[in-house]
Amino acid sequence: MALLAHERYCDEIVRLTGELRTALQGADLGATVPTCPDWTLRELAEHVGRAHRWVGETVRTRSAGPVAEEKVPDSSPASDDPAALDAWLADGAAGTADALREAGPDVEVWTWAWDHSTGFWARRMAIETVVHLADAALAAKVPYTMTPELAADTIDEWLEIVVFSQGLGHPGIADLPRDGRTLHLHATDAPDAEWLVELGAEGVTWRRAHGKADVAVRGPLTDLMLVLNRRLAPESDRVEVVGDAAVLDSWLEHATFG
Numbered sequence: 001m002a003l004l005a006h007e008r009y010c011d012e013i014v015r016l017t018g019e020l021r022t023a024l025q026g027a028d029l030g031a032t033v034p035t036c037p038d039w040t041l042r043e044l045a046e047h048v049g050r051a052h053r054w055v056g057e058t059v060r061t062r063s064a065g066p067v068a069e070e071k072v073p074d075s076s077p078a079s080d081d082p083a084a085l086d087a088w089l090a091d092g093a094a095g096t097a098d099a100l101r102e103a104g105p106d107v108e109v110w111t112w113a114w115d116h117s118t119g120f121w122a123r124r125m126a127i128e129t130v131v132h133l134a135d136a137a138l139a140a141k142v143p144y145t146m147t148p149e150l151a152a153d154t155i156d157e158w159l160e161i162v163v164f165s166q167g168l169g170h171p172g173i174a175d176l177p178r179d180g181r182t183l184h185l186h187a188t189d190a191p192d193a194e195w196l197v198e199l200g201a202e203g204v205t206w207r208r209a210h211g212k213a214d215v216a217v218r219g220p221l222t223d224l225m226l227v228l229n230r231r232l233a234p235e236s237d238r239v240e241v242v243g244d245a246a247v248l249d250s251w252l253e254h255a256t257f258g
Contacts, residue, residue, distance in 0.1 A: 004149060006105035009122035010097040012150065013052065016129040017093035020048065020136055021086050027140040029082060034138055035231050041139045045085060048132050049092045050075055055121045056096035058110060059103050065110050096125060114164050127154050134231045144222075148190045151225040155185065155195060158228060159206045162255050166203045172256040176204060181247045184213035185228065187221035197251075215243040230256070 004012075029042035036044060050072070057063070057072045069075065077088040105119030113120060130150055137144035146154075165173045178201050187193035196213060197206040217227060219239030226232035227239055234241050234248055241248060 003119075003123060004153060006119055006122055007101065009119075009126040010100045012126040013097045013100075013122070013129060014093050016126065016133055017048070017052070017089055020045065020129065020133050021089055023133065023136045023140045023142050024082070024086065027136075027142075029085070031139055033135050035135045041136060042085065044132060044135055044139070045089060046076065048129060049077075049085075049089045051128055052092040052096040052125060055125050056092070056099045059096070059099040059107075059118050059121060062103075062107065063110050066112075093129075100125075113161070123153070123157065126150070127157050130154050130225075131229050131231070134226060134229070138231070146222045146225065148193065148221050151221045152187075152190070152193050154225050155228055156208075158255075159195065159197065159204075163204050163206070165257075170257055172254050176254045177250055178203060181244075182211075182213035182215075183247055183251055184211060184216040185224050186210070186216055186218045187224055188218055190221045193221050193224075199247075199251075213243065215241065215245060215247040217241055217248060227252075 024041065024045060027041055029040065031041050033039045033041055033044050039047065053072050053075060054067060054069070057067050061067070074088070074092070077084045100118055100122045103118040105117060105122065107118040108116055109118055109121070110116065111120050127150070130146060131154065134144050162173055166176060168174070177199050179199060180201070181199050183197040185195040192208065194208060194210045195206055196209045196211045197204065217224060217234065217239055223232055223236070223238045227234055230252055232238065234245070234252070
């Protein structure tokens with residue numbers, strides 16, 4: 001699928017982090033995040049900030065291997081003051097975006113994935129923030145919306161990750177059924193935002209397409225993205241599940257790194 005422009009991903013890292021910071025304003029940072037119950041809201045925010053800084057250091061140093069956590073500068077906020085957390089998040093996002101802009105999309109660096117480029121990290125960090133912004137919004141009980149381009153790209157990237165990872169033995173993904181059943185995602189508010197996923201004998205394949213499937217999930221594009229990322233229950237009245245719901249349940253159970 002066509003990616004967004006490198007500069008757009010860099011801009012989105014900063015913009016989405018700004019939305020995350022807004023969601024945190026006045027929120028109980030000790031509250032449990034419903035969609036990441038092992039984390040408090042503060043821990044979620046610090047996870048995002050550390051991910052940004054770690055990638056920024058990877059890009060700045062043109063690292064050929066994973067950067068050790070202790071080598072990442074300013075890997076924690078200066079204090080427990082919410083204002084310190086806010087400033088730390090802003091500085092980390094801006095610094096990482098600047099490093100990615102300076103490098104451009106085509107510099108070779110270490111990644112854990114199929115694409116060993118700075119462009120991979122720009123996209124990955126933007127989408128990481130898309131998903132964790134949803135977590136923060138749910139925990140802080142504030143509205144969440146996502147632009148169609150980013151919501152669709154988040155679905156594309158997750159399907160790419162599943163295809164890449166299914167042969168690597170990751171718990172969950174390696175256990176996806178290979179029985180030929182199919183899943184269709186159909187956005188009701190965006191043109192051409194449809195996906196057809198097949199759990200074939202050789203593993204998962206997918207394409208952007210309309211087609212009959214064993215189960216279909218219909219709803220607004222942002223909500224489809226949230227269902228696929230297990231941030232919205234498929235039983236929600238915001239989406240409609242048609243057909244064999246067990247196929248969707250199996251996908252959501254196994255298409256995870258947990």
